[in-house]
Amino acid sequence: MRFPLETRYPDYDTKGHVNNATFLTFFEMARGRAWVDVMGQPVDPDFILAEANVRYVSEAMIGEQLDIEITTTEVRTKAWVWSYAVRSVSDGRLVAEGRTVQVMFDYADKRPIPISEEVRKGLALV
Amino acid sequence: MRFPLETRYPDYDTKGHVNNATFLTFFEMARGRAWVDVMGQPVDPDFILAEANVRYVSEAMIGEQLDIEITTTEVRTKAWVWSYAVRSVSDGRLVAEGRTVQVMFDYADKRPIPISEEVRKGLALV
Amino acid sequence: MRFPLETRYPDYDTKGHVNNATFLTFFEMARGRAWVDVMGQPVDPDFILAEANVRYVSEAMIGEQLDIEITTTEVRTKAWVWSYAVRSVSDGRLVAEGRTVQVMFDYADKRPIPISEEVRKGLALV
Amino acid sequence: MRFPLETRYPDYDTKGHVNNATFLTFFEMARGRAWVDVMGQPVDPDFILAEANVRYVSEAMIGEQLDIEITTTEVRTKAWVWSYAVRSVSDGRLVAEGRTVQVMFDYADKRPIPISEEVRKGLALV
Numbered sequence: 230m231r232f233p234l235e236t237r238y239p240d241y242d243t244k245g246h247v248n249n250a251t252f253l254t255f256f257e258m259a260r261g262r263a264w265v266d267v268m269g270q271p272v273d274p275d276f277i278l279a280e281a282n283v284r285y286v287s288e289a290m291i292g293e294q295l296d297i298e299i300t301t302t303e304v305r306t307k308a309w310v311w312s313y314a315v316r317s318v319s320d321g322r323l324v325a326e327g328r329t330v331q332v333m334f335d336y337a338d339k340r341p342i343p344i345s346e347e348v349r350k351g352l353a354l355v
Numbered sequence: 356m357r358f359p360l361e362t363r364y365p366d367y368d369t370k371g372h373v374n375n376a377t378f379l380t381f382f383e384m385a386r387g388r389a390w391v392d393v394m395g396q397p398v399d400p401d402f403i404l405a406e407a408n409v410r411y412v413s414e415a416m417i418g419e420q421l422d423i424e425i426t427t428t429e430v431r432t433k434a435w436v437w438s439y440a441v442r443s444v445s446d447g448r449l450v451a452e453g454r455t456v457q458v459m460f461d462y463a464d465k466r467p468i469p470i471s472e473e474v475r476k477g478l479a480l481v
Numbered sequence: 482m483r484f485p486l487e488t489r490y491p492d493y494d495t496k497g498h499v500n501n502a503t504f505l506t507f508f509e510m511a512r513g514r515a516w517v518d519v520m521g522q523p524v525d526p527d528f529i530l531a532e533a534n535v536r537y538v539s540e541a542m543i544g545e546q547l548d549i550e551i552t553t554t555e556v557r558t559k560a561w562v563w564s565y566a567v568r569s570v571s572d573g574r575l576v577a578e579g580r581t582v583q584v585m586f587d588y589a590d591k592r593p594i595p596i597s598e599e600v601r602k603g604l605a606l607v
Numbered sequence: 608m609r610f611p612l613e614t615r616y617p618d619y620d621t622k623g624h625v626n627n628a629t630f631l632t633f634f635e636m637a638r639g640r641a642w643v644d645v646m647g648q649p650v651d652p653d654f655i656l657a658e659a660n661v662r663y664v665s666e667a668m669i670g671e672q673l674d675i676e677i678t679t680t681e682v683r684t685k686a687w688v689w690s691y692a693v694r695s696v697s698d699g700r701l702v703a704e705g706r707t708v709q710v711m712f713d714y715a716d717k718r719p720i721p722i723s724e725e726v727r728k729g730l731a732l733v
Contacts, residue, residue, distance in 0.1 A: 235487045238509050238620065239628065243669055244462065245525070245621045249404045249455075250379035257376065257490050272544035273497070278375045282408045288465075291621055292524035329375075336370065339414075361613045364635050368490065369497045369543055371651070376491065383616050398670035399623070417495055418650035496714065501656045501707075502631035509628060530627045534660045540717075581627075588622065591666075 230355055231298040232262055234315070238291075247289045252325050253281055256313050259299035260329070263311070268351030277334045279308065283327040287317075294318040301355045307341045308332045309352055356481055357424040358388055360441070364417075373415045378451050379407055382439050385425035386455070389437070394477030403460045405434065409453040413443075420444040427478045433467045434458045435478055482607055483550040484514055486567070490543075499541045504577050505533055508565050511551035512581070515563070520603030529586045531560065535579040539569075546570040553607045559593045560584045561604055608733055609676040610640055612693070616669075625667045630703050631659055634691050637677035638707070641689070646729030655712045657686065661705040665695075672696040679733045685719045686710045687730055 234255055242248045264270045289295055296318055303310035309331055315324045335342045344352075360381055368374045390396045415421055422444055429436035435457055441450045461468045470478075486507055494500045516522045541547055548570055555562035561583055567576045587594045596604075612633055620626045642648045667673055674696055681688035687709055693702045713720045722730075 235510075237506060238513060239506060239617065239626050241621050242616065243399055243619050243621065243623045248617050249407060250376050250383060250617065253376035253379055253409075254489060254491060258487075261490060273369055278411050280408075280410050281375060282406075283379075284406050285404050361636075363632060364494065364639060365491065365500050365502065365632060367495050369493050369495065371495045374491050380615060380617060384613075387616060495651055501659060502628050502635060505628035505631055505661075525621055530663050532660075532662050533627060534658075535631075536658050537656050 230259075230263060230267060230300075231296055232259070233318070234258065234295040234297050236291075236295060241291045245291045247295075247324075249283070249285065252283045252285075252315065252327065255295075255297055255315055256281070256283075256299075256311075256327060256329055259297045259313055260311060260331075263299050263355040264351075267354050268348065270348065270351065275334060275336060276331045278329055279332050280330040281327065282329075283325055285325050286323045289315070289317065289324045295324060299355060301352045302328070304344065304349065304352055307343050309344065311355070356389060356393060356426075357422055358385070359444070360384065360421040360423050362417075362421060367417045371417045373421075373450075375409070375411065378409045378411075378441065378453065381421075381423055381441055382407070382409075382425075382437075382453060382455055385423045385439055386437060386457075389425050389481040390477075393480050394474070396474065396477065401460060401462060402457045404455055405458050406456040407453065408455075409451055411451050412449045415441070415443065415450040421450060425481060427481045428454070430470065430475065430478055433469050435470065437481070482515060482519060482552075483548055484511070485570070486510065486547040486549050488543075488547060493543045497543045499547075499576075501535070501537065504535045504537075504567065504579065507547075507549055507567055508533070508535075508551075508563075508579060508581055511549045511565055512563060512583075515551050515607040516603075519606050520600070522600065522603065527586060527588060528583045530581055531584050532582040533579065534581075535577055537577050538575045541567070541569065541576040547576060551607060553604045554580070556596065556601065556604055559595050561596065563607070608641060608645060608678075609674055610637070611696070612636065612673040612675050614669075614673060619669045623669045625673075625702075627661070627663065630661045630663075630693065630705065633673075633675055633693055634659070634661075634677075634689075634705060634707055637675045637691055638689060638709075641677050641733040642729075645732050646726065648726070648729065653712060653714060654709045656707055657710050658708040659705065660707075661703055663703050664701045667693070667695065667702040673702060677733060679730045680706065682722065682727065682730055685721050687722065689733070 302312040428438045680690040
């Protein structure tokens with residue numbers, strides 16, 4: 230799935246670029262869209278992040294419209310991988326790409342748990 | 356080098372954990388300390404980030420004092436790698452670790468440039 | 482003008498509320514929409530903020546859709562006032578309201594300057 | 608009480624100034640210091656914000672060391688006022704000032720409650 234990113238003025242740094250840490254927030258916004266809108270899951274998610282990677286490819290300057298694509302690229306027993314691509318809308322240029330590893334988590338017991346059938350079906354839609 | 360992290364209330368998410376994107380900001384704070392305080396370089400740095408990775412190891416809850424260690428782990432012609440470890444001060448537990456790849460950058464010409472001798476010497480101190 | 486607010490997970494604090502400082506960012510997003518979309522001005526604005534006030538009226542919880550209304554409520558020679566209302570979309574409940582004072586600013590000369598005719602006409606549309 | 612502010616790179620906007628919303632975060636940091644360090648209260652506070660005001664006085668540029676002063680300026684039955692001054696350390700110049708109104712809050716009952724004797728004594732120390 231792919232959707233437009235609404236950036237905010239504080240996303241930009243002193244050089245007019247999107248700040249490096251903000252891309253993890255962009256990834257998080259994409260996860261929210263996937264999790265809630267596509268998968269119909271509750272807004273405060275019961276998974277944790279095990280890993281996050283970003284590769285910065287080109288500069289995204291203030292005023293440039295961006296979009297993000299999120300794809301489920303691997304599903305294991307308790308964890309899955311989402312991959313991301315942030316692009317400039319005007320020329321389709323890749324700005325950044327990355328991946329995050331999510332683990333289903335029981336917050337009461339503080340331990341990883343298997344992915345439910347329902348979540349597994351949802352992940353296939355993303 | 357290792358130094359204490361002053362966290363802020365907005366660093367914590369709805370579950371009382373440090374938000375995943377905030378770790379890239381912690382890494383950035385460590386870079387600032389290394390670049391300005393240790394290496395004596397100007398506050399608005401002339402390098403760009405090519406890559407960032409975070410591995411989330413344990414939960415850091417609100418109220419927990421954290422510190423961060425930054426180490427130069429690789430120096431190439433135009434780029435270098437910094438590695439990070441965020442730990443809980445009370446028990447020394449690893450909270451997160453990661454690495455970033457920096458590239459010296461000529462903002463006027465918009466291209467990577469070789470690391471100067473001065474920066475190279477500074478990197479050896481971190 | 483009134484438009485939907487896309488919130489982000491880090492906007493929420495440990496209690497699941499929108500963090501108090503985030504409302505100034507919401508106001509800034511509304512200003513961006515007014516300045517760029519309605520008034521057709523450049524994305525990196527040449528005014529400064531002289532004052533900001535927020536009154537927190539009710540709790541906005543995670544998952545609640547919000548919108549924001551921005552209105553020009555006063556125009557002076559070099560400054561103007563924008564007023565804001567953030568509401569819950571589901572029940573129209575007022576969440577927060579506030580105002581900011583903007584001053585046209587010459588960044589080269591570091592001094593306030595009169596509002597141009599073009600900006601003045603634009604302000605009447607907001 | 609007065610203490611140094613550790614700024615972060617994302618605090619600065621495209622013009623190299625501290626972003627306007629960040630001052631509410633600076634005020635929040637001062638409240639945290641007052642509440643936890645001076646008053647010995649728990650880290651996740653049981654008061655809510657009713658109002659916040661900021662007056663932007665001079666530009667704080669990247670690299671400039673700032674400090675903040677927080678003072679209890681009014682104590683009512685259920686609410687109190689904290690006032691703030693952010694200054695540049697090098698020349699003592701006032702950068703911004705403001706005030707916030709806090710209300711003691713019972714999160715279970717969702718209603719304001721009177722300030723306890725213990726909190727009242729603590730407020731007198733700030």
